[in-house]
Ligand code: 5GP
């Protein structure tokens with residue numbers, strides 16, 4: 245999608261600190277980190293949100309989840325614990341409508357989230 249911020253990051257038209265990449269996924273540091281580790285994991289293909297990703301009938305959601313785990317291991321938070329968040333819809337705080345998993349870790353995380 246031409247007007248999508250994260251499609252532009254996939255296309256390397258906008259810079260990002262990429263930490264992990266596969267043929268179908270990309271992971272890069274959040275520009276406004278909320279924890280010592282705050283990485284966004286996206287499918288390279290454009291899907292608006294987690295609901296659309298769930299309906300992508302080609303194992304893409306599986307790839308994204310596996311990529312979150314690989315990032316957690318690489319970032320050294322897999323043992324201490326980390327959180328994977330898909331804000332889905334504006335009412336849940338989604339602001340960029342290219343699905344992304346937030347991978348948060350490196351500090352204590354409260355529950356319930358705000
Ligand atoms: P959402 O609110 O949609 O769940 O999350 C969007 C996230 O994208 C936010 O945490 C925000 O800080 C991050 N973000 C917005 N613009 C950019 C950008 O240009 N580069 C990077 N790396 N992150 C961004």
Ligand code: ZN
Nearest residue numbers: 248251290342
């Ligand atoms: Zn997009």
